[in-house]
Amino acid sequence: MIKRTKKVMAALMVAIMMTTTSYTVFAAENDGWTEAPYTEAAQGGAWETWCEKWETIKNDWTQLSITPGKNETELNFAWYSNKEETSPKVRISKNLDMSNFVEFTGKQSRAVTNQKTNVEYVSNKVTISGLEENTIYYYTYGTNENWSEPVEINTQSTNKFTFFLVGDPQIGSSLKNTATGETEVIGQERAVRNDSFNWNNTIKKALSLVPNASFMISVGDQISIRDKNANMEQALAYTDNEIEYAGYLSPDALKSLPVATTIGNHDAISGNYSYHFNNPNTSTLGSTVAGGNYYYTYGNTLFIMLNTNNTNAQEHKQFIEQAIAEAGDVTWKVVTLHQDIYGSGEHSNEPDIVELRYKLVPIFEENDIDVVLTGHDHTYARSEILKGGVKDSSTFLTEEEFEEFFDIEFESDYTELVEDEKYLNYLESIGDKNAIQSDLIVKGENIYNPEGILYITANSASGSKYYNNVPRQQAYIASRWQEDVPTFSAISVDNVSLSISTYRTDTMEKIDDTITIVKSVEYGNLLEKIEEAEAKFEYKEKYTVLTWVEFEATLLSAQKIAEDTNLNEELLSEVYGNLKVAMDQLALKGDTTELKVEITAAEELLNNSVVGNEAGQYPQEAKNELVAAINTAKEVCSSDDASQIIVDEAVSKLKEAVNRFKNTVVVKEEASGGITNNGIDSNESTINDSTWTSKPNSSVNTGDSSNIFVYGILSLAAVGIVALNFKKKKEIVK
Structure with missing residues (x-):
């Protein structure tokens, strides 16, 4: 990983200030972030209410997480409890009074000890099975026969479904930024409170758009703090990030929305990831301290989650082949990994990231993967359909060479661009222009049966940290976006199509076109989709006028075209895809x-x-x-x-x-x-x-008084940065 000058100085300041009496951090980073109290979502007393609620959450290490099971008939539960509490169980019922429940017993394993309270925790993991689709259930969970209050959780359809994609919540990462005004984010707790508020808002906005989502995928870095120098024993006992897990698990919606988490570089080297999450079909392949690869199926789709912090490509190849063999016949194959192998942010051109790309891409292509979901870059990107990217060793740079060039651009906020031929040749070669599939059948926003893979890099879902896009857009990029606003994607799947729409959480506008991949479509598939659309008329009054008008026009067009029974596959694909997207975009009227x-x-x-x-x-x-x-x-x-x-x-x-x-x-x-x-x-x-006229929330005190001694140290650090930057003046800058 590139150790940029500003990052190094930020780390130095963190270390210095950790020696003072308060955990105060003002880092010299130029990464963007979202200051929660000044967002629209925080107004009307929402921020004050959250601050009160946070006091009841921040020290609660026992919050529940729910993960998809090995298939749609199962769900996996995990939570901490005191080591004296035994016999973890989950009860599931179709009745709110929990009558006629079915009980499932799980297992316990050692977790961590809270050194402040001297409480030893164990990790409880329970799997429930036998779930039916499109059914309202209620569950309770507990130990020693002490049960939680019933919580409603609904299963969804399996032949067509929607899930959310979110990137890098990294709760607590705003610790490395300097806040403004009277709401200085000082200390880890305030950073976590800030990021958790935004994280809650993102999930709330996503569910308001698609209330019947089947699950969510997070592409890694659920939390921020970890000890890179910890040995195995220390990593397994690490607890400094438990407050961040408390923030990550705080949304009430997560008690009813399963989340498939990917292991990011911030998750990978401490044990508590493996204690908090109960992943299905886990493997020792691709392992770090946090765990290894896992997979699950939902309906017609295989989801493969890779821990690519372990860079052993042969282990990942073995696991992918094993997952495909065990999953059986599926229509779609989706891989999730953390590193942004085809992204466009500040990490995307790093030699170690690109090296990982060229190790993994041939494996993905050999196994007919359709879509790869990534994060790490804290900025949104969508690739062209790609196939056959090959490393050009003659132009490749070492980490040190790349860092020297990139630091100059980064430190200047990209106002000074390096024109060194060696650097430019490297950037051009890793743009993988030759991997772009140009013979695609594209009708509007629909791509028909492509030969190749679509890569999506997710932006930050919490706004805890944003990276800038690199100044030279790579050839493989079809679309990219960064306006320092949290985003999420809604991904809709059925038997012949997969659609991706990505939204910003402030205005809920799409930041990119809805892209639909359509596989082989027959005339009967179109008739089925039309019949499904026609059934919507029974609920016409429930939908907003604008979305209904667009949907109805699209349906009328599809009905007219379908009168011809001899449609070619290209036209079938276009009509089917357009109708599916119009149905997906139907918005319910709000409850007033x-x-x-x-x-x-x-x-x-x-x-x-x-x-x-x-x-x-x-x-x-x-x-x-x-x-x-x-x-x-x-x-x-x-x-x-x-x-x-x-x-x-x-x-x-x-x-x-x-x-x-x-x-x-x-x-x-x-x-x-x-x-x-x-x-x-x-x-x-x-x-x-x-x-x-008053300033919104100006009465909320979310920071501590500044420390003159700290500012003195920061001044010295600033002098150090200036000195380092002075040494950076080179003739290779244009």
Whole structure:
């Protein structure tokens, strides 16, 4: 891995400040990140509520994780408990009162000890089986016959299904950034709190779009902190990242949404990954301290999860062949690994990453893999359809050579680009231009039965850290995106097609075209899809108008074209793919129950308020603003085109407007006898806008006081960086 100058200095500062009395970090990184309190999702009191909830979560190492089972009829559970608690069990029932339950008993193994509380934990793992598709279940879990409250979990269809793809939550990584304003992220706990809020929001947004998702895939780096120098015994007992696992597992949605986690480089070298997750069909092949490769099937798809922190390609080859043989007849083969072998961010051109690419790609191609999902680069990328990428040893650089060139570009934020011929030849050769499949049958956003593999690199799902895209886009890239906003992908699968749509979480707009791979389609497949689409008319009133209009137009076109029974496969593929995507994009109207309650409360507050400059009264401008906010919320309530995402945002904005209005009330200041507005001295008879407009969440104290000694050390470190950068001036810079 490249040790860039800024990374080294950041690590130096971390080490220095770890010797002070507080765990305070201001790293000299230029990576972007998302400061949670200032996001739209944090408004209306959501951040304050989260901060209160976080106090009950941060020290809870016992939270549950659910993983897909070896196939769709199973689910795997894992959780910590005190070592005195024995006999881990899970009960499953079709009834909320847990009547007629089926009980499953699991196993325990040693986990870690909390040195602060001296509590020794064990890892409980239970597998439940016999699940039916499209069924509502309830489960409880526990030890020593102490049971949790029942939780609803629903199984989905297996012949067509959707799952989410998320990249690098890396909870706690914002520790390496300097926050702004009054919400400085100081210390690991505050970093984890920040990142966990955003992580919760991403999952909430994803489920509001596709509430019936079957599961989620995370392409690695669930957490951030690890000890690279730990021996085996220390790695198995490591606990500094347990607060990060607490944040990662905190979303309530994960109690009903299975997650297939990939082992990232931040997960790979501590034992607690293997304690927290109960992966199916695990293998010793591809092992690190965290565990090895595993696989599972869901419907017609085989999912192969590789731990490529172990770079032994022969072990991965053996495992892939074994998984394919055991899975039997499947339509789709999807591989997940952490490293971004065809990405476009700051890691993508590193020689060790590219070397891994050329080891793995022939194995993938020999085994007819359809899609490869990766992370590591904290930025989104989609490749062309690729086949036959070959390493050009004559142009390859060593790690040291590459670092020397890349550091110059990186340190300048890519304003200075290296023009050295050796460097440019290397970059061109690893662009794999010759691997791009140019003879594809492409109709719109549909690719028909391609010979080759599609590679997706996922951006950060939590916003804990973003990397920039490299300045020279590689030839193999079809699309890439980085605007420092968390993203997720919804991947929809059926018997003949696989579609990928990727969304930003702030606006919920797509950041790339929906790409659909369509395998061999027969006329009967199209008729079945049309029949499935026609059944949607029974529920027409449940969908937003805009998405329904687009869907209906696409269906009418498909129906007309299908009147010809002699369609060629290319046209069948195009029509089938378009109709499938239109069905996938149908959005349900949002539930406005909560919004109506908030509107009623806001109107009551408004009706009981009096305009004026006396104590207990409100500025006219503030009242006007609240009236406007209420009217906007009412428009959402009455809209036929408000999805759940829009409704949720309306609730948040109305709550924010109400809080802001309450903060403008005029109060009497006892000491001076003067009148103040929102705590601001205002003896003047006129109250202008600046006296009642408040900064969102400025009262939330999420940081600690700065330390002059620390800033002195940072100044010395900065001098060191300048000195190092001075040595970097070379003639190879254009």
